[in-house]
Amino acid sequence: MIDLIRQQVLPHFGIVSSAKVTPLGNGHINDTFLVRWENGELVLQRINTDVFNTPNALVHNADKIAQHLHKKVAQGEYQLSVVEPVKTLDNALALDLGKQGYWRAINYLPHSHSIEVVTSEHEAESAAKAFGHFSCALSDLDATDLEDVIPQFHYLPGRIKQLKAAAAEDAAGRISECSVWVDFALTQQSLLQELEQASTQLPLRTCHNDTKINNMLYDKRDMSSLAIIDLDTCMKGHLMYDFGDMVRTFTSPEEEDSTNLDKVEVRESIFAAICRGYLAELGDVLTLDEKQSLWLGARVICLMIGVRFLTDHLNGDVYFHVHHENHNLQRAANQFTLYQSLLAQQDKLLAYLK
Template sequence: MENNLELIFSQFNTGCHLLECGRYGSGHIHETYKIETEGSENFNYILQKLNRNIFRDIPSLQSNIERVTSHIRNKLSKTGVSDIDRRTLSLIKTCEGHLWYKEENGDCWRMYKFISDHRSYDIVDTPGKAYQGGRGIGRFQAQLADLPLPQLNETIPFFHDIENRLETFWQTVTNDPAGRVETAKNEINFVKDREEVMKTIKSLGSQGVIPLRITHNDTKFNNILLDSDDNALCVIDLDTVMPGYVHYDFGDAIRTAANSAAEDETDLGLVYMDIEL
């Protein structure tokens, strides 16, 4: 694999030579590697093999990220920010000028500059960190409030469409493919009792009461990098940035920021909502 990674890395326009590489991070979707280099620039990089089972339209995905990061970079530049490469993701194009590299077998890869001197937390343990996470997401949304048309691509159709999710849920209950309906009646009734409330945001949006904005749509806490003083630095994992409602980002942020355990914790006795956070 290392030899293959070296070949893939060489397809990107860096002016550097791969020195070391290894798996990086706790993400579940893409294969992510940290690349350490030697050369005139001597940057480190994040190289990712994209999950085409989830993101089936790679051109639209990468186009979104290019537009979003370029817009933020321009804004930061106009306000005199000096460390722009730490404040937003920096896509590295291939030697041929493309936003991703496609192997002959169809695998697609992209690369970013590695953001130095950052901290990332899977679990939030202080209100101060929770505040900085919210601050980072709020700033990200504000930076994209004037992103010019055309609208961003929908990278995962119906991602936060509660009506679509409920329709799928009730179809599954009816079909009962795993034979669990009888033992899950309490959970099913829990959903049924709250079904109309869950549709509120979508309904208000359809009525024009709340505006459609550009939202991140995957605001778990480790997607907000903090600096060495635990201040909001940069929002990452931009795969699901697309039109949405700010309530989506708030709700998804609470899912992890106020959670006492990791999102994949199997011991449910450890999982509760910390209201202080």
């Protein structure tokens, strides 16, 4: 892979083949690298076109968002750094090498630092404020101007249907080891009716759609908020899902693939910090219906990501990168356990949204 990058990819960006190329991050979908040479550095990605089968839409959405945020910076309305495309020598947003991959480059932010597990209320509140600040800055960008890179990405009925199909087909012969979790997921379908009723009342917004804690970069010099990254799934949607993904990835003291299920729980103080930070930035932007939908978003996302991990496990690990046997099953069990913790604390957690 490194030789391919040096010989066939970097020349299109005007970068010498002797540049240092190292893997970056631990994303589930794309292959990401940090490229450093004498005169600069950038982030290079090979887009997974099995997942993002319209990659041109992905890079054009990211470019539109970057341009909009730069305008907000110029107007003094956006205080974070902007992640933006680095174009090829032909002024293209991406490089399509056919079987050798679809590649795009973005600017690298010096002094950036990401975390996998939130360890303090300060980390949670600052990250939630950053994601809220990002959404607030995009609140006047017409969401319908962005293409759907993954149609029905946050659509729980569709995800449940996919799980049922995967369990029935049992393509990888794994149903016997995870039938308990399949049965559990299918008993939660009362959420579907609640979701259907709420969705009709919510405005379409430009959403990040993947507000994991490691998609907010801190400045490692003082641990202040630096930038929102990974704009691959930015498209129209409902902000309750952005809130929900923060709850999913901020509140547990364990990483999302931890097998220490007895330690997986929603930390009340971290949930409260998310609410403070997010609503401080978006409180005047959100409609009443949107504010009331946030708790629903938290429940739906925690359940839905577990369903997606479990479905991929049953299908033979064809979507998410896995690093060992039963990795997706472990992720699913982790997420369902977090979902159960969320339900168990409903009354006291809801108070922070009121």
